[in-house]
Amino acid sequence: MASRARVRAPELIGKGGWLNTGGNELTLSDLRGRIVILDFWTFCCVNCLHVLDELRELEERHRDSVVIIGVHSPKFVHEADHQAVVDAVERYGVEHPVLDDPELATWKQYAVRAWPTLVVIDPEGYVVAQHAGEGHAHAIETLVEELVAEHGAKGTLRRGDGPYVPPEPVATDLRFPGKAVRLPGGTFLVSDTTRHQLVELAADGEEVLRRIGSGERGLGPDSFNEPQGLALLPDGTVAVADTVNHAVRIFDPATGALETVAGTGKQWWQGSPTAGPAREVDLSSPWDLAWWQDRLWIAMAGVHQIWAYDPADGTVAVAAGTTNEGLVDGPAAEAWFAQPSGLAAAGDRLWIADSETSAVRWIERAADDGADGYVVRTAVGTGLFDFGHRDGAAEQALLQHPLGVTALPDGSVAVADTYNHALRRYDPASGEVTTLATDLREPSAAVLADDDIVVVESARHRLTRLRLPEEAVRVESVAHRTQRAATDIAPGTLRLDVVFQAPAGQKLDTRYGPSTRLLVSATPPELLADGAGAGTDLARDLVLADGATEGVLHVSAMAASCDDDPDIEYPACHVHQQDWGVPVRITGDGAARLGLVLAGLDAE
Numbered sequence: 001m002a003s004r005a006r007v008r009a010p011e012l013i014g015k016g017g018w019l020n021t022g023g024n025e026l027t028l029s030d031l032r033g034r035i036v037i038l039d040f041w042t043f044c045c046v047n048c049l050h051v052l053d054e055l056r057e058l059e060e061r062h063r064d065s066v067v068i069i070g071v072h073s074p075k076f077v078h079e080a081d082h083q084a085v086v087d088a089v090e091r092y093g094v095e096h097p098v099l100d101d102p103e104l105a106t107w108k109q110y111a112v113r114a115w116p117t118l119v120v121i122d123p124e125g126y127v128v129a130q131h132a133g134e135g136h137a138h139a140i141e142t143l144v145e146e147l148v149a150e151h152g153a154k155g156t157l158r159r160g161d162g163p164y165v166p167p168e169p170v171a172t173d174l175r176f177p178g179k180a181v182r183l184p185g186g187t188f189l190v191s192d193t194t195r196h197q198l199v200e201l202a203a204d205g206e207e208v209l210r211r212i213g214s215g216e217r218g219l220g221p222d223s224f225n226e227p228q229g230l231a232l233l234p235d236g237t238v239a240v241a242d243t244v245n246h247a248v249r250i251f252d253p254a255t256g257a258l259e260t261v262a263g264t265g266k267q268w269w270q271g272s273p274t275a276g277p278a279r280e281v282d283l284s285s286p287w288d289l290a291w292w293q294d295r296l297w298i299a300m301a302g303v304h305q306i307w308a309y310d311p312a313d314g315t316v317a318v319a320a321g322t323t324n325e326g327l328v329d330g331p332a333a334e335a336w337f338a339q340p341s342g343l344a345a346a347g348d349r350l351w352i353a354d355s356e357t358s359a360v361r362w363i364e365r366a367a368d369d370g371a372d373g374y375v376v377r378t379a380v381g382t383g384l385f386d387f388g389h390r391d392g393a394a395e396q397a398l399l400q401h402p403l404g405v406t407a408l409p410d411g412s413v414a415v416a417d418t419y420n421h422a423l424r425r426y427d428p429a430s431g432e433v434t435t436l437a438t439d440l441r442e443p444s445a446a447v448l449a450d451d452d453i454v455v456v457e458s459a460r461h462r463l464t465r466l467r468l469p470e471e472a473v474r475v476e477s478v479a480h481r482t483q484r485a486a487t488d489i490a491p492g493t494l495r496l497d498v499v500f501q502a503p504a505g506q507k508l509d510t511r512y513g514p515s516t517r518l519l520v521s522a523t524p525p526e527l528l529a530d531g532a533g534a535g536t537d538l539a540r541d542l543v544l545a546d547g548a549t550e551g552v553l554h555v556s557a558m559a560a561s562c563d564d565d566p567d568i569e570y571p572a573c574h575v576h577q578q579d580w581g582v583p584v585r586i587t588g589d590g591a592a593r594l595g596l597v598l599a600g601l602d603a604e
Contacts, residue, residue, distance in 0.1 A: 007127040007601075009036075009119075010109035012069065016082045016100025019089050022165030026069070026097060028125055033158025035066045035147050036121040037140065040112045042075050043088035044356065044401055044419075046285050046301045046339050047134055047579075048116040050267065052092055053244055054137040058144070059096060064159045065148055070098035073107040073115065076387060076401055077480050078419035087442070087459050089167075091176040091194050092226075096164050108485065113596060114580040120144075123151045123158065130597045133557075133578025135269070139503035139599060146504065172461040173208050174199060178228040179288060179404070179445040180456050180463060181238060183253055188447070188454065188463060189238055191227040198227065198240065198251065205454055205463035212251065212258070219245045219265045221258055229288030229343070231296065239296055241286040248278075248286055248298065248309060262309050262316045267302065269575040270517065270558050275317035278309055283316075288404075288445075290343035292350045299340040299352065306332075306340060306352070306363065320363055320376055324519060324556060325579050327357040327383045331366065335376035338384055342416065342445065346407035353402040353415065358387040360405060360415055360426055379413075379426050380433055383523060384581060385552065388479035389420045389435075391472070397433035398479055399424065404445035406453065408468070414453060416443040422475070423455060423466070434472035440464065486583040488590035491544055495593040496520065496531075498538040498557045500576065501600030507564040509573050519556040527551035527584075538598075548586055555580045557598050 009028055018025055028036070039055065041048035059068050070089075074080040079088075080102035089098050101107060110119055110127075118136060120129040120143060129143055151157035178193040186203040197213035217225045219242070229241035233250075239261075240249040247263030262278035263286075272282050284302030291297075296309040297319065305321030320332035321340075328336035342353030350363040359381020366373040380394045388398035404416030408425070414436065415424040423437040423446065442459035455464045498518060502508055509515040516538050522528045531542035538557060557580075562573040576599055584594075595602040 009121045009125050009127050010106070012038075012071070012099050013105045013109070014071070014099040014101035015105070016072070016085060016102050019086060019098040019100060020094065020165060020167065021097045021163055024163065024165075026099075026163055028121070030163070031067055031121075032125055033123050033156065034162070035062070035123060035144055035151075037066060037068045038071050038110070038119040038121065039068060040071045040073050040107060040110070040115065040117040040119070042073055042079055042115050043085070043092065044076055044079060044339075045115045046287075049092060049244075050134050050285070050302065051116040051118070052094060054134065058137055058141055062144055062148075063162060065157060066144055067162045068096040070094055070096060071106050072098055072100050073104050073112070074102055075115065075482055076419050078400060084442075084459070087176070093194070095166070096162070104484070113582055114578060120147075122147055123156045127601075129599075130601060131576070131599045132580070132597055133576060135574055135576040136599060138572075138574045139506075139576075142503050142505065173206075174461045174463075176458050176461065177444070177456050177463075178458065179230050179241075180447050180454065181230045181232045182447050182449055182454075183232070183238075184236060189230060189251075189253065190456070190463065191230055191240070193226050193228060193243075193458075196224045196226060198224070198230075200253070201463065205465055212256065217244070219247060219260065224249070229286065229299065231289035231291050233291055233296070239289045239291075241289050241298070243285050243287055243301075246283045246285065246302070248283070248289070248296070261311070261314075262298075270323070270577060271560070271575070276315060278314050278316040281316050283307070287339075287341040288343045288353075290345045290350060292345035297343055297345075297350055299343050301339045301341050301355075304337045304339060306337070306350075320374060324521075325356065325384070326521070326554065327354070327359055327378060327381060329361075329376050329378055332363065332374040332376055337361075337376075342402065342404040344405040344407045344413065346411070346413070351405040351407060351413050353405045354381065355401050355403055355418070357381050357384055358399040358401055360399070360402065360413065379428070380415075385482040385523070386479070387419075387481075388477075389417070389422065389475060390477040390479055391424075391433050391435055391475070394426060394431050394433055400480070404443070404456070406446045406448065408448070414446055416445055416455065418442050418444055418458075423453070425472070435475050436469055436472060437466055438473055438475060484583055486550065486585040487594065488587050489544070489584050489594060490588065490590040490592045491546075491548075491586050493592070494542045494544060496540045496542055496553075496555065497593060497595045497602075497604075498555070498598050499595055499600055499602045500538055500557070500559045500598040502559075502561040502564075503574075503599070505564055506561040506574070509560045509562040515560040517556075517558040521554045523552040523554065527553070544586060550583070550585045553580070553582045553584055553594070555582065555596060557596070559598060
């Protein structure tokens with residue numbers, strides 16, 4: 001086994017304490033003799049949710065030698081609330097200990113720069129690898145097998161039961177419901193996300209009429225995997241965003257039949273097809289659905305895009321977005337989204353809750369383009385880092401990670417302002433944002449029911465019926481900005497190095513050209529005088545603008561590696577990818593190099 005840098009792992013510290021340990025505090029010395037994988041995550045981040053799913057199989061296979069520790073490191077203010085972390089751990093089925101680190105203490109100790117990041121610690125307490133982003137499960141599996149062999153031979157491996165203690169189950173009719181639709185008969189169909197089911201409720205929104213699905217994760221004729229969005233189709237059937245199955249299903253309330261119409265069950269990766277027969281194209285965490293202009297539109301949260309399924313010919317295709325994460329308006333093919341999670345059709349507009357930019361946006365046909373030309377515009381929101389609860393003119397109003405939008409009869413839009421625990425309203429006629437209701441608990445969607453609006457209160461596990469108020473609620477304005485320690489860099493030329501070391505037994509896949517991709521941009525764009533844009537080299541010289549003092553560097557990297565064995569006819573290949581937003585401060589004694597680890601260890 002190749003020698004590795006001997007870097008002692010810092011202690012695990014978090015003001016919020018430990019979850020899933022039965023009340024026990026854990027230290028690294030308690031875990032000595034086990035292989036420890038630290039998963040730095042935050043529950044708003046869909047890429048972090050992907051990694052949770054990637055790790056499930058590894059966690060089960062090596063349960064006697066590997067301990068996974070989730071280190072919850074918040075982005076939004078709401079995510080620093082301890083009860084919200086407790087809810088998220090149950091919501092997403094996290095079956096390992098979690099350290100609640102609201103002040104990012106452990107994040108800073110490990111010099112983490114992005115969500116998600118995985119750090120591997122060997123049985124003797126040394127850091128042996130770091131991986132940022134998605135697609136590293138195979139590499140970590142290979143490393144774990146090497147560490148098991150090495151430390152088993154040395155006698156430093158300790159097998160046995162891990163420290164995970166499951167929480168006591170809670171009996172409620174719904175458990176973290178995601179979305180809802182009202183069926184023609186007046187009943188409600190709800191995605192009971194954590195229980196992997198759909199539930200039909202009576203017109204009162206409380207009485208359970210039936211449950212659809214076995215309750216076990218799966219893509220079979222009687223199973224779902226964390227379903228979210230629902231859309232009533234013209235023929236009376238309901239489209240279901242089966243989020244963790246990366247699929248779109250059709251449920252027939254009349255017969256109970258369930259059919260998959262889009263997706264393969266596998267997650268979409270860079271380089272995969274973006275159009276074609278719907279059952280042959282991979283999807284990535286579809287979060288919501290809406291029927292608009294004779295197609296089913298899909299909020300593809302996992303790749304920051306909007307897709308569309310055409311039932312007439314059974315095809316699916318990207319409709320808007322580049323996969324780059326951010327807020328950029330304009331022609332649909334050039335727009336940037338950030339985890340779109342809610343859709344609502346209203347006449348000539350498709351409204352979008354763009355959660356990670358805390359924004360409300362819309363798609364409409366371009367007046368000066370062809371029949372299929374669309375443009376993307378923003379009503380509320382400025383980007384990835386500004387959020388809060390502020391009413392008033394839309395250009396200065398603030399939301400916090402909204403997950404749902406609902407078209408109202410007067411042409412305005414209700415917004416499930418999830419992390420503000422509020423129902424907000426945007427009025428295109430006046431350009432004003434107001435607050436309709438507060439004291440909701442993580443509202444994730446809402447549906448009209450006659451003169452009322454029924455809110456999915458996800459963290460209260462219920463539907464809540466509200467009268468649409470004639471006057472808005474007055475709330476005290478509050479603004480926030482994502483706070484992470486800035487990296488001091490020197491003026492002039494900055495060397496950007498994205499570190500990627502192919503897993504053991506693999507090499508970069510160059511059979512069809514370059515196997516790496518690097519995209520760099522900045523907020524504000526004027527921060528960079530040169531070096532922005534796309535390329536294939538993972539190293540690049542960035543030139544900082546004269547007079548620039550601070551900003552954020554946005555770096556997106558991808559690398560593909562395949563089995564390095566000429567005797568393997570069909571080598572297995574794996575894609576590794578990550579996006580970083582690195583706050584920087586320009587100072588005379590700052591660093592001239594910025595190293596970001598995609599996989600491996602940074603030697604410099």
